[in-house]
Each structure stands twice: as structure tokens, then as C-alpha cells.
Amino acid sequence: MQRASKVVVVVFDGLRPDMVTPERMPILAGFAGDGLWFREARSVFPSMTRVASSSISTGAPPALHGIVGNSYYDPDLTRDFVLDTSRAEDIALAESRLGGPLITAETLGDRLAAHGKRFAVVHSGSAGSTYAINPRAAANGHWTFSVMGRDATRTPRAVDEVVERFGALPPRTLPRFEETEYATRVFTELVLGEMEPDVALIWFNEPDTSFHYKFLASEETNAIVQAVDAAFGRILTAIKARPGADDIAIIAASDHGQISTSGVADMASLLTAAGHKAARGSSRSINGADITVTGGNMGEIRVVDGDMERRDQIARWLMQRDEIGMLFTPSDDPVLGAVDGTFSTALVGLDHARQPELVYVLRSGTEADAHGLPGLGLVTGGVPVGGGMHGGLNRHELNTVLILGGAARGEQPGLSKAPSGIIDIAPTILDLLGIPAPASMRGASLIAAGTQEHPARIETFETGSSAFRQMFSLARRGHHAFPIHGGRVN
Numbered sequence: 470m471q472r473a474s475k476v477v478v479v480v481f482d483g484l485r486p487d488m489v490t491p492e493r494m495p496i497l498a499g500f501a502g503d504g505l506w507f508r509e510a511r512s513v514f515p516s517m518t519r520v521a522s523s524s525i526s527t528g529a530p531p532a533l534h535g536i537v538g539n540s541y542y543d544p545d546l547t548r549d550f551v552l553d554t555s556r557a558e559d560i561a562l563a564e565s566r567l568g569g570p571l572i573t574a575e576t577l578g579d580r581l582a583a584h585g586k587r588f589a590v591v592h593s594g595s596a597g598s599t600y601a602i603n604p605r606a607a608a609n610g611h612w613t614f615s616v617m618g619r620d621a622t623r624t625p626r627a628v629d630e631v632v633e634r635f636g637a638l639p640p641r642t643l644p645r646f647e648e649t650e651y652a653t654r655v656f657t658e659l660v661l662g663e664m665e666p667d668v669a670l671i672w673f674n675e676p677d678t679s680f681h682y683k684f685l686a687s688e689e690t691n692a693i694v695q696a697v698d699a700a701f702g703r704i705l706t707a708i709k710a711r712p713g714a715d716d717i718a719i720i721a722a723s724d725h726g727q728i729s730t731s732g733v734a735d736m737a738s739l740l741t742a743a744g745h746k747a748a749r750g751s752s753r754s755i756n757g758a759d760i761t762v763t764g765g766n767m768g769e770i771r772v773v774d775g776d777m778e779r780r781d782q783i784a785r786w787l788m789q790r791d792e793i794g795m796l797f798t799p800s801d802d803p804v805l806g807a808v809d810g811t812f813s814t815a816l817v818g819l820d821h822a823r824q825p826e827l828v829y830v831l832r833s834g835t836e837a838d839a840h841g842l843p844g845l846g847l848v849t850g851g852v853p854v855g856g857g858m859h860g861g862l863n864r865h866e867l868n869t870v871l872i873l874g875g876a877a878r879g880e881q882p883g884l885s886k887a888p889s890g891i892i893d894i895a896p897t898i899l900d901l902l903g904i905p906a907p908a909s910m911r912g913a914s915l916i917a918a919g920t921q922e923h924p925a926r927i928e929t930f931e932t933g934s935s936a937f938r939q940m941f942s943l944a945r946r947g948h949h950a951f952p953i954h955g956g957r958v959n
């Protein structure tokens with residue numbers, strides 16, 4: 470049964486649901502008040518943009534879609550450097566080596582195309598994030614515009630069309646007011662006003678970018694939060710102006726949250742000093758290294774020559790470090806990792822063939838930051854101390870915005886605490902349009918869920934070795950376990 474004539478999706482990168490208040494975001498808060506708000510919605514692990522974007526497009530965790538990190542080392546693809554999924558050239562190289570798609574699950578775009586539906590995207594994130602939303606946009610006959618230009622989309626003609634109509638692409642400033650303004654104009658005037666695709670999606674790179682460099686809830690980021698809220702208001706107005714507006718479904722979402730950083734733990738330097746010559750993921754050169762290490766507030770560690778004794782030794786060494794919050798290793802066990810004291814990557818839905826042999830998460834907690842927001846943790850670098858970060862399993866990184874409105878609000882709008890998350894977005898869109906979801910979509914439509922009671926039964930796991938103790942909690946629904954929170958116990 471088709472429940473909506475069209476679906477409009479608005480993604481605010483990095484927006485925390487506790488920022489959706491009448492004071493900070495009056496329009497989105499009003500929309501949430503009228504709609505169906507999944508307050509306990511969750512991202513996936515790692516809670517990074519390209520991983521989460523792939524989960525939004527495939528309705529599946531990394532174990533199925535294969536994007537196991539924003540960057541990851543796979544010597545079959547890029548022997549001499551760590552693959553950076555933000556870069557168009559890295560994705561193109563990986564796909565040519567693979568002889569097929571980098572994302573290994575059917576996407577929303579593929580499904581829509583198979584049913585003759587049109588999908589238009591306005592994106593202001595990296596080339597890789599744009600790619601992840603509809604990797605086969607060109608083959609699907611879809612339209613993806615990027616404010617980053619022709620090289621950041623698989624349908625560069627969309628950029629030519631937009632530039633001809635709206636003028637030169639906006640300058641890149643921080644906060645990204647100009648990009649937000651330009652993207653909003655393209656989306657409201659061209660996509661919603663004229664193209665009228667079956668599914669229209671806009672991805673704001675804010676507030677994520679400003680949170681990273683200008684701190685959560687600072688004066689500058691409050692201004693960009695207000696700007697994306699106002700942009701959302703213009704989108705709602707444009708929708709209301711359409712004929713048959715009541716039949717249009719609206720989904721407002723974020724891909725992950727963020728927490729503030731309290732200090733630096735440079736894992737690549739620490740590991741090198743401990744006798745394991747480490748190449749940073751960002752260095753673009755392996756150059757004689759023993760291991761590759763990606764960073765942020767979590768990362769993967771891979772042993773270049775595949776010596777698992779070195780992996781085990783590193784894992785045990787990390788357990789003695791106070792900076793480490795959590796550790797994961799692949800294992801046949803659904804809970805416990807191969808190295809004593811670690812969790813299994815399967816527990817967090819990361820057990821894809823491409824999974825790393827060791828994953829670390831830096832220590833974080835739920836204490837308040839300098840602006841009074843809960844969530845504070847260490848980072849390997851890349852942002853100023855005090856700046857925001859995400860990637861790990863802190864509840865404030867995992868908790869996402871997920872609000873259904875318009876024709877998607879259902880019979881019983883209100884606040885739902887049902888286990889839910891970004892993997893439910895694609896199945897929900899398909900359900901709204903009366904299209905069955907493929908079996909690989911582990912998420913489910915949220916339309917029928919409504920506010921009916923789904924008491925989230927939280928399961929908590931704990932493991933550790935000697936002085937190292939870690940915990941992780943999840944809530945199951947259907948075929949998926951939604952990550953709730955994880956961290957160091959002691």
C-alpha cells in the first residue's frame with residue numbers, strides 16, 4: 470500500500486537530538502511536536518559519516534554494506550596507503566580493483582530505480598558521503614547535485630545545470646552559511662519546486678563541521694544550528710506550496726551525534742614509541758610501517774604483514790593504557806573477541822569480510838562539557854581540544870535525530886522510545902511508496918511502529934582482562950541490535 474505520494478528527507482549532519490529544543494531549533498522542534506519522534510534512534514558503529522551514510526542508503530549495518538570505517542586499510546585495494554572513503558579518486562580506484570561496487574548491499578536508490586521511481590539529492594558533504602547515498606545514481610537514472618562541484622558526484626551534469634541556473638558554487642567558509650543557503654535554494658526552488666522527484670533528499674554538512682572546529686553549543690555553532698533550522702522552515706514552506714502537499718511524507722534525521730573532546734591521545738605515536746612502527750591513516754603512505762592506525766576518537770589497527778601475534782601483543786598493551794575505552798577483535802563468538810578481554814566485532818555489527826583485526830575506542834564519559842552538554846572524550850587529534858568528535862559508542866554520539874512528519878506522521882504521532890535508528894530510514898521510505906524492501910535491509914519501516922509501546926529491553930555485556938573492564942549495551946528489534954552505549958567501566 471502506498472502511503473505517500475512523495476518523500477522528502479532532510480539530514481542534518483552530526484545533529485544531537487538534545488539540541489532539538491524550542492530555544493535552539495524552534496522549527497524542527499515544532500515539527501517534532503506535531504510528528505512522530507523516535508527519541509532513542511541510533512547510529513551504527515563506527516558512528517562516522519560515510520559508514521552511517523551507507524547504513525542510511527542500504528538500511529543495513531557495516532557488516533552488510535562493507536564500509537567499515539571512514540578510512541580503512543585493504544592491501545588488495547590500496548597497498549601503499551589507507552583508503553579514504555571521502556575521496557572520489559579512492560572510491561573509483563577501489564571499484565576498479567574490486568570490479569564492482571564498494572558498497573556491498575542493495576541501496577534505496579537501486580530499489581527506487583527498479584520500480585521506476587525518481588530520486589534527487591542535494592548534498593554538501595564530501596564526495597564519498599555523496600556517493601554513499603546513491604552509489605549507482607548514474608546507472609539508476611537519478612540526479613545527485615553536490616555543492617563541492619562536478620568531481621564530487623557521479624552525475625556531474627546536475628552541477629552544470631545548477632550553476633547555470635543559480636550561479637557560481639558558494640565559497641567555503643566556517644560555519645558553512647553560504648553552502649547551507651545555496652543548497653537550500655537549489656532544493657526548494659529546483660528540486661521541490663520543479664523536478665518533483667518521488668524521493669528528494671538534502672544533506673546539510675552542518676552542524677557537524679562547525680561542531681568539530683568551533684565547539685558544540687558555542688556562539689558560532691548556535692548560529693549555524695539556527696541557520697539550518699531556518700533552512701528547514703523554508704523546505705517545509707516549499708512543500709506546503711505543492712499541490713497535494715498533505716500526501717507528501719517528510720523525514721528529518723541526523724547520521725550520528727557528537728561529543729566534545731577533553732584531551733589528546735595520539736595512538737599512532739604511542740604505538741610507534743612502543744615498538745610498532747605505525748602509519749597514520751591520513752598519511753597516504755604505508756612506507757615500511759608495521760601497522761596502520763586510523764584516528765579520531767576511535768580507529769582500526771591492522772598489522773601490515775598479517776602477524777596476529779603482533780596484533781595480540783598490541784591489544785594486551787592497549788588494555789594497560791588509561792586512554793583506551795573499548796577494544797574489539799573479530800571472533801566466531803557473538804559477544805567476546807578473539808583476544809581475551811575484547812568484545813567481538815560481531816557484537817557491534819562490524820563483522821564484514823573487510824573488518825579490521827583490532828578496533829579501539831578512546832575513553833569517553835557522559836559528564837558535561839564546557840557548555841553544559843553531556844559527553845566528553847579523548848581524541849587522537851585532527852580537531853582542537855574542546856572541539857566535537859564522533860565515531861565511538863558514547864550514547865551522545867550514537868543518539869540521532871529521527872522524526873517523521875507530513876504523510877509519514879501516521880495515526881499516532883508523539884514521542885516514541887522504540888528501538889530504532891538510521892537503518893530504518895530506507896525501509897521506511899520504501900514502505901511509504903508501497904515498495905517492498907530487500908532482505909538485506911535489516912531495518913524496518915517505522916510507519917506502523919507509531920508510538921505503541923515497544924519496551925526497549927536493554928541487554929548489557931561486560932568483559933575485560935586484569936585492570937581493563939569495558940561494557941556495551943544494545944536493544945534488539947527484529948533482525949537488528951541497536952547500539953545504546955559503550956565504554957570503559959573502570
Ligand SMILES: [Zn+2]
Pocket residue numbers: 482483517518519677724725
Ligand atoms: Zn556525519
